[in-house]
Amino acid sequence: MKQKIMLNLVIIGIIAVWAISVLYPINEKINLGLDLKGGMDLIYEVDMDKLKELTIEKKASEMRSILKAEGLFNYDVLTSNDARGEGKDFDIEVILDEEIDPEQRAAITAALQEGALFKKTGGDLKTGLKFTFRNDTIAGMKTEAISKALEVIRNRVDLFGVTEPSIAKSGKDRIRIQLPGVEKAEDAASTIGDTAMLEFKIVRENNGYVESLSEKSKLGKIESDEKIYYGEPQLDQNGRNTGKVPAYVLKKETLLTGGSLEDARVGTDEFGKVQINFTLTDEGSRKFAVLTKNNVGRQLAIVLDDTVISAPSIQGPIISDKARITGQFSESEAKRLAIILKAGALPAPLKKVSEITVGPSLGSESIQKGVKAALIGGLLVFIYMLITYKLSGIIADIALVVNLLLLLAGMALFKATLTLPGIAGIILTIGICVDANVIIFERIKEELRAGKTTGAAIEGGFEKAFSTILDSNVTTILTALVLYMFGTGPVKGFAVTLSLGTAINLFSAVFVVRTIYNILTNGFNIKKISI
Known part of the structure; x- marks a missing residue:
């Protein structure tokens, strides 16, 4: 028996050390959700x-x-x-x-x-x-389109540097x-x-460009294979908007797209002006070489989301796989543009249905309130169990601490995100853990009242309580899984903590508590327990 007790202690010790190592440092291992982090x-x-x-x-x-x-x-x-x-x-x-x-x-x-x-x-x-x-x-x-958009957005968010996005x-x-x-x-x-549809089109040879919309009539007749595109508002030397928006007549045929880009990075030209340097794929490089060879002397419009960014003249064939985009953008705008060009274009424009912004201060306040609620709830449970079940209440409180430790370690291991509803799930887990112990203790009391010895009462109490605890926990886990499968973000956060905490409860309430009882009755030969 003593060997079995020692083995159980070693198992509990190893699991506890593992949990602490997984959690340390806790502020880096537990990912906070939108409602807690902002x-x-x-x-x-x-x-x-x-x-x-x-x-x-x-x-x-x-x-x-x-x-x-x-x-x-x-x-x-x-x-x-x-x-x-x-x-x-x-x-x-x-x-x-x-x-x-x-x-x-x-x-x-x-x-x-x-x-x-x-x-x-x-x-x-x-x-x-x-x-x-x-x-x-x-x-x-x-x-x-939705599948493609999901892939593109994930790439953009990864390049943007957001931790644990959903x-x-x-x-x-x-x-x-x-x-x-x-x-x-x-x-x-x-x-x-932003759609980030990058296209390269040829500007019409004659009357293909005017500096302002007021001169649009000079563009003449627009053929069926042509279309008018507008550029960015022109700025003066001080960076102020002049009110002039250039117009271009471009061929509808797209000769090259952003799909031919392999990489895009922010750089500067010889005058220190911000630009975007991009590298073409092998196929894109071949197309670009043919494009520039066949259109020497003409303007090549670089169009982003139907707006002409620039329209340089082709001086000669370009056989390099490297090129650049210049325009009137700041370094931050160029960085953002490089990210979305590298990540790829969306298959179609997206319409924003809703936008909710949570400030960091509100998230910090939510954390404080959630932790406060959990501490108060936990403390009340500790006191109640101590008063009601005395020494056995202390054992239940130890099991509760083990449960919370393993729950947080499980969240860190599976990279689960802790949300405000998740904290509610942790608080509910405290109640579930204690409930299991209450069932065990009441069954032990019944065995003691029946005249059994302490060891036999503990053995019989656990055997009779186990099936009830198992049924209760399994139904709770199944409910949590349904919530996770069909719920949205906050509901999923609640489901994750509830299911993990309930599953761990089988270990803490049964294995840990029984091991402590065995230490007291067999290791220290206690003949009567306080319950």
Whole structure:
């Protein structure tokens, strides 16, 4: 028996030492949630109208490339978003000024219907072809867009340097982002929500640029394969807004996108002005070389989210995989832009549904109140158990301390986040732990009243109480698992602490308490226990 007691003591000692080592230092090992640390809680949804529009524009751009590859140059590719296509019964229309043979027509039709996003709704060899977006594919597009957005946002948040963020799908079509400890709320929101669609387009050769919107009429006729884009407001030498917004006529065809970027970092030019240095992938580098070779002497517009950042002239072919983006941005803006370019573009713009910011002072106040409540609750339980069960109450209090120690160690081990509802779960765990001990003690009392010896009463009390404690704890854990599976952030925090604390309770209330009783009755030969 003594060997068994020693073995149990060694097991308890090893577990206690392990728990302390896992927890030390506790301020670094326990992650605090948004409500305790302060930060941001954001909910976004994908702008499906814009996603559909981008899909149509992208397909139209692909069509222009396909027509060129087929040796066809006398054509128009209109979309329902074009002025000439407004209100018509199509999303994309290919207008041909020359007759095409069946093989060319089949190639064009197959290219448009690839992916099953479009269906042919009209047209012939002479008048061209009409295609309509399949609205029944929107559900699939939404699911794919949300998955892609989640991946991009996680990459951006990782690069932004937020500790223990929570990024997850919320409901059917929303994304919830919790960023504990974030102080610059505006920078964080823009880093997450900016689409960051980087495109390289060619500026029209003649009358392709004016310095101010007041001169927009000088741009002349806008062809079907062209579109007006605006630049950033011009600043004077003192950095003040001049009120002038440049306008550019760009080809709709996108020659290179941000998907070809491998890396992006903040740097400075020879004059100390902030710029973004980026590195292209091997494929992107080859495309960029061809692009610059075929357009020497023309302006190349660098477009970010439909705004022209800069439009330098191409002096000659660029075969390097390194390039730069210059513009009127500060170092912090350039850093944010480099992060989102490196992380990748969102599949479509995100619409902010809600934004909640919790200040650090409010989080600190929540911690103080939560810890105070836990200490008061724990102290009252300690006193009650001591008064009601005397020496056995002290044993129960020791088991309670072990339970709390292992609970915090488990949270640190699994990198669980402690929230205000989580503290409530810890307080509830205190009650559950004590409840198990109360059941055991009352069963021991019944055995003693039946005339059994102290050792036999303890043995019988534990045996009769165990099934009740097990059933109670298992049902509590199952309830906590349901809360974790279907609950949101704060509810999950409560479920984590409740389930961990309840599971550990089986060890502390049964194994630890019984070991202490065995030490008292067998090690010290105590014939009568205080209970």
